Amino acid sequence: MNWGMKNRLSRIISPKTGRCVMLAVDHGYFQGPTTGLKDLAKTVSPLLDFADALMITRGALRNWIAPEMDKPIILRVSGGQSILKELSNEIITTSISDCIRINASSITCSVYIGSEFEKQTIGNLSKIVNEGENYGIPVLAVTAVGKEIARDARYLSLASRMCVELGAHMIKTYYCENFKKVVQACGNVPVVIAGGKKIEEKKALEMAYHAIKDGAAGVDMGRNIFQSDNPVGMIKAVRAIVHNKASVNEAFRIYKHT
Ligand code: R5P
Numbered sequence: 001m002n003w004g005m006k007n008r009l010s011r012i013i014s015p016k017t018g019r020c021v022m023l024a025v026d027h028g029y030f031q032g033p034t035t036g037l038k039d040l041a042k043t044v045s046p047l048l049d050f051a052d053a054l055m056i057t058r059g060a061l062r063n064w065i066a067p068e069m070d071k072p073i074i075l076r077v078s079g080g081q082s083i084l085k086e087l088s089n090e091i092i093t094t095s096i097s098d099c100i101r102i103n104a105s106s107i108t109c110s111v112y113i114g115s116e117f118e119k120q121t122i123g124n125l126s127k128i129v130n131e132g133e134n135y136g137i138p139v140l141a142v143t144a145v146g147k148e149i150a151r152d153a154r155y156l157s158l159a160s161r162m163c164v165e166l167g168a169h170m171i172k173t174y175y176c177e178n179f180k181k182v183v184q185a186c187g188n189v190p191v192v193i194a195g196g197k198k199i200e201e202k203k204a205l206e207m208a209y210h211a212i213k214d215g216a217a218g219v220d221m222g223r224n225i226f227q228s229d230n231p232v233g234m235i236k237a238v239r240a241i242v243h244n245k246a247s248v249n250e251a252f253r254i255y256k257h258t
Helices: 003-012 040-044 058-064 096-102 118-135 153-165 179-185 201-213 231-244 248-257
Strands: 020-024 053-057 073-076 106-111 139-143 170-173 191-194 218-221
Touching: 003 106, 003 118, 020 191, 020 231, 040 058, 053 058, 058 073, 058 096, 073 096, 096 118, 106 118, 106 153, 118 139, 139 153, 153 170, 153 179, 191 201, 201 218, 201 231, 201 248, 218 231, 231 248
Parallel strands: 020 053, 020 218, 053 073, 073 106, 106 139, 139 170, 170 191, 191 218
Antiparallel strands: none
């Protein structure tokens, strides 16, 4: 791995612990003004201190985030679909020169294995891995799952391993039963979990806890943080699990008492 790639990766995943808490707020690229992100600046600013990296689009960055902020950016560079149409129909929307101009520490796109536009999304990932390799920018591959596909260890191992083989430097996938298998399928490539749809806070913390126990490097969580009734409490609780070996009950107390 070249120096720039390693340096950028180290800004996101702690080289000391191998762990990270990414805050995902890129949902608007196909969901528009999602609940909790209508005023993105207001939502994100109290959370930033507790995030190791911010996953976001270039438009959201330029509109709602001050360039003086010092958290590493994981830049969403794909889009092209909406919640009204086939979700797998993604293209790459952001040039590598704009990623560099933005000072992205990582770039990311989704891969829809088993969906209608599977090959197109594999092409998207391959393209950004090639560009990332050229400029020392690591790629986070997101295994997005079509509505009709079961999110089980067999499917998520297939999708995640394919992203590893295509050259992704980090994998973002969903937690599932037998999650260890998914982590093992990715070899030395760090795996983080998405939070998915909003669930009860304690259940989300349990999911994060089990993911870490099964070998995840951390989380890339959005709705279960910013749609919580206590987003700061929730990110602090998740952080305690990822970085400080907190139990679910300890983390839940942090959420309750923040
Ligand atoms: C979805 O494609 C986006 O990348 C989201 O940022 C991602 O799903 C993580 O957010 P959440 O924890 O809300 O699922």
